[in-house]
Amino acid sequence: MSFANLGWPLTLLGLGALAGALFLLQRLRVRHREVPVVTTMFWREAVEAARARVLTQRFRHPWAYALILLIASLIWLALAGPERRPDADTRTVVLLDGSARMARGDLFARAKEATLDTAADLPRDAREVVLCGAYPRRVLAPGEDVLLLEKRLEGIEADACPSTLSAVLRRMAIDEYNRRAFRVVTDATMWRVPEGIPADVNVARVPLDARSIANRGIVAFGVSEPVSGRFDAVDVYVEWRGSSDALELPPAGLDPDADVAIYVDNERLPAGIETTRSPLPVDGRDFEHKTHMRWFRDVPADGKTLRAVLNKDDDFALDNEALLVLPTRRVTRVGIDAALVEVVGPVVDADPALVRDDQRPDVRVARESTFIKGMVPMRMPRLVFVDETESAPMLYVQAPGIDADGSDGLREVVAALRLDEIDAVELATAAGRTVEVVGDVGEVRALAFWETLLTDRYDLVHTRTFPALIARSLRWLAGVESLAPYTAAGEPMRERITELVDMAADHRAVNVPATPPVAGRYTAVPDFVEALLAAPELTTPVETAVADAPVKEAGGFGGSAATWLLLVAFLLLCFEWVLFRTERIP
Amino acid sequence: MTRKQLNIDELFDPAFLDSIKTLRYIARRVPPGGRHAEQRSRDLGSGIEFRDFRPYAAGDDLRSIDWNIYRRLGKVFLRLFEELEDLPLYVLTDISDSMWLEEPPRIVRALRTALALSAVSLNHHDSVGVFPFGADLSVLARPQAGKRRLLQLATRMASLEPAGPTDFTQAVKRLNAYKLRRGLCAVVSDFFDPRGIDAVLTALRRVRHKLVLVQLVRPADREPDLAGDLRLVDCETGEAQDISVTPAVVARYREAYARFQNALMDFASERGHGLVRVDVEQPVVPQLAQLFETGSLVV
Incomplete structure (x- = not known):
């Protein structure tokens, strides 16, 4: 049991004050009209048995006092707004949708009013309100007064973001250590209870008149x-x-x-x-x-x-x-060694992203007789073809951030070159040896292939794979990123962007694509x-089946309890009137 | 609180006096020592009612010797007759403050009653003394006989003033101090002594005279027409009593008043005193007739 309008201390304090005030009133002298009489001795005898309320005299009517105290207490308790908490461990969370869909007309303003009304009807210590905008924010903590919520919601508008409502609901609903019930304040035409909510979690939608508008x-x-x-x-x-x-x-x-x-x-x-x-x-x-x-x-x-x-x-x-x-x-300038012009030159010439420029190349295609790990010093990115020796791997990758142990960074390069799609077993069979891909850290990007891959032994040059391999290799070396169609709010960005400076620190992630909220x-x-x-x-809002979601009107027990208390108080008042009329109480 | 100004015309009028001519007191025995009048007394004297014989003694009046006895017995006896003497009436009239309150005030009916009782005695040559009392008892008229005194009494009564709170104890004490010859004492009062009916009865028990109690009542005494939250102020003591008039309180009031009346009634009944209740809102004489059921009051 708790009280919606008053806390326990204030309620008890009020009851005590009522008891004291009524006690004093019982002892106060009523205002009498003076009437001279021939004698008062008969009246004195008459009132000895039923003395009127007079100060400093014995408290003669405990039952009358108890009755009026009971009536006053019932009225006071009704004003305090008693409410029964269905489960002592259950906290009711009001989720206010603050996403873009609430920006239609005055929908968000009405949603805020509905949130205030809903929070006011909930037990003070077992309620919290979360604004589900770009970032979920708790705008009312358990135990706080609803006036704080009103103040905090002032000036807040819906964010231009996709709804985070379902994600917040799902995350909070699966928390088994904090049992919660949920009241969702959102546009009912655009939201349905998400999948994965435990069956015993009560999710109710606060009625919100969401008028559909043309858009x-x-x-x-x-x-x-x-x-x-x-x-x-x-x-x-x-x-x-x-x-x-x-x-x-x-x-x-x-x-x-x-x-x-x-x-x-x-x-x-x-x-x-x-x-x-x-x-x-x-x-x-x-x-x-x-x-x-x-x-x-x-x-x-x-x-x-x-x-x-x-x-x-x-x-x-x-x-x-x-x-x-x-x-x-920007078109990448490629410088090609003379020994490789015959093989690589046509590929570069055919690619609109590449142009041959031996004077000021951005990337150089070269041949080395000996594989030297590290291939330092290098001034520019290089695509190197080396002799197939015992120490030379089939592919050597050098780049900043590449792990020498061949972890994620190396795997990304292999994927970018589409080498993860080749038949490695056939390649190993043709080579007669183990096919290795080795990564190394270096300030400048570099790729080293066996030169023998360009020979007829592997039959690579004459396939459609070769220009693609050369083109992708040169693009990777030049740092040409693939196109991102667009960046959408609420969706992860291109992989290379992992940090948005404007994002709140609490919502930054590490080594994962950033998501603009x-x-x-x-x-x-x-x-x-x-x-x-x-x-x-x-x-384009579409009518959903959310109307079928369990809808529980707020303030069920609180309102009815107050009504019952007032009704009982009224009946007791009538009872007291009857007692007064029949002279059983003064 | 306005005080009633008495007027002799209210107390004394010929029709009133004519109405009481037929009334009289009859005393079973008048205490000895009185003057000659019409009441039978314990004294043996020259009356006409034979009482006894006694042997002759030297110096006796020879006219009282019963010669028939002497003739039959040879001894001289005297025939004794009862003496007719007067029955003194002492009218104790309550003139305390309570008698002057309300409308009509009880004092008018009280004085008319006192005057009527006095007139009955004076008409039969009895002496009448009037002693108004309140906080104390005073002498308005010493016990004297004479029909003509009635107007004098009325005149004096018209000049009476309220005498404070009722104090029967003091009044009786003062009355006894006068050492009056035993007679008939008529107490005309509302008997509302602030000390209560027990004090009244205790005082009345000390009266050495035969008592006739005339209680002045009014319907409102039994059925008070009060309502609401009131502060009742006793007109004699000034004592205030706060009450919330409810049917239950009124019922308890009735019970208290009934106990008061019964106590007075029981006192009169046990002691053989006369008691009559005079409604102050009704004519006095018809109500006094209850006291003189057959035209006379035997005391």
């Missing part, structure tokens, strides 16, 4: 390798969705910018860039929601910022605009990243 928004905005095959350009892809009434497209063939506009560093996309779009909307999850796509071909990959803006506003503004930082792609611009290593709010379900 359209960008759900994807990214780059890809250009269809034209150019290396220094990318194709830009924009996808947006919307309900049918919000998505009014111009007829095909009219102004192509009527639906979405692309800006490069705040200027319209230069003329001459080919744009195409899907001729007809693609069906979404249902006929109400249509998906539209547009491609912008051969946009220069020069590191500028692209901004896509939908030309029609709606109530959900967070997905009407998206930013993207284009990659910076909120759509926006981040300081990454070594440059900037724009994270896109890319969550189709935010833009």
Whole structure:
């Protein structure tokens, strides 16, 4: 048993004060009207047996006092808001969804009000409120007054991020050491109880009138390798969705910018860039929601910022605009030793990302007669072909961060070169020896293959694998990263970015891809990243089965207990009135 | 609290006096030592009622010798007759503060009652003394006979003033100190002595006269018309009593009043005293007639 409005100490203090006050009132002299009489001796005898409430006289009516004290106590307890805690170890957690989907209209403001009401109805010591925005934050701890929650929620708006509600719920629900019940305050049309919640955990949705609104928004905005095959350009892809009434497209063939506009560093996309779009909307999850796509071909990959803006506003503004930082792609200059020009030269010439430049090469392709471990000193990355000696491994990898024991770093290089997909057994059979891949730490990247791989013995040069091996090797040596289509808030980034400076220290991870929590611009290593709010379900809400989730109205026992107490107090009051009228109490 | 100003016209009027002409006291025996009047006394004298014989002694009146006995017995005996003397009436009238309160005040009916009782005695040549009392007893009229004294008594009664709280103990003590010849003592009062009915009865037991108690009552004494939270102030003592008037309290009041009345009734009954209750809101004479059931009060 606890009290929603007053704590135990205050409740007990109030009861004590009531008892004292009523005791004094019982002893206080009532105000009498003076009447002269011929004698008072008969009245004196009459009141001796039932003396009125007079000060400094004996306390003559303990039952009357007990009755009025009981009535007053019941009323006081009703005001204190008694409530029964169903399980002493159960704490009720109110999860307030603070993600982007709550930014529609006044939904988040109503969600905050519902959260305040729900928290107020819960036992003070067994409640907590967690705001599930970009980062889950506890905004009300057990034992704190609900006024603090109101203060803390002031000025807070929904974050432009995917919902973290289900993740927080799942993480808290599986904590067996802290049994909890959950009240979820979110847009019921877009959320369902996630899988994996233990069956004995009570999850209830707080009723929230979430009116569906017409919306359209960008759900994807990214780059890809250009269809034209150019290396220094990318194709830009924009996808947006919307309900049918919000998505009014111009007829095909009219102004192509009527639906979405692309800006490069705040200027319209230069003329001459080919744009195409899907001729007809693609069906979404249902006929109400249509998906539209547009491609912008051969946009220069020069590191500028692209901004896509939908030309029609709606109530959900967070997905009407998206930013993207284009990659910076530069052609790698390759210097080739004369002995290898015949074999490697055609491959370099055929690759648009590579160009032969023996004077100022970024990467050199060379031949060494003897394998020297470490291959130092080197001034530039090198692809070396060495004699197949006993000491020379089939592949030698040198790079910063490569573990000499051949751990993850070496494995990543092998994967980048696609060597993990070759038939190593056949290669070993052909070589007649063990095929080794050796890694070593060095300041400059270097790769060393057997030169014999270029001979007819292994039949590599004449296969389609060889240009791919050479191209990937040179790209790895030059540090050319593969394209990341886009960076989405709430989704892990490209592997090479493991730290976003702007992220809170508590949410940084080590040696794992960073995850931008909120759509926006981040300081990454070594440059900037724009994270896109890319969550189709935010833009095109679909009615879910969440209405079937157990819905428990807040404040069940607390309200009814107070009502019962008041009812009993009223009945006792009537009882006292009857006793008074029948002269059983003064 | 307003005091009633008495008016002789309220006390003395011819119709009232005519109505009491037929009433009289009859004493079974009058204490000896009185003057000649109409009441039978223990004294043997020249009355007409034969009482006894006794042997002749020298110096006796020869006219009292019964010669018939002398003729039959040869001895001289005297015939003795009872002497007719007066029955003194002492009217103790309560003029304490309680008698002057309320409307109509009890004092008017009390004085009319006292005047009526006095008139009955005076009409039969008995002496009447009037002793008003409150905190103490005083003498308004010494015991004297004479029909003409009635107007004098009324005049004096009209000049009476409230005399403080009732104190029967002191009043009786003072009365006894006067060493009056034993007679009939009529106490006209509400008997509301602040010390209680026990003090009243104790005092009355010390009265050496035959008692006639006239209690002045009114319906509100038995059925008080009070309600609410009140502070009742005793008009004689000034003592305040806080009460919340409820039916239960009123019931207990009735019980207390009934005990008071019964105690007075039992006292009169046990001692053979007369007791009549006069409703002050009704005419006095018809109620006094209860006392003189057959036109006379035998005391």
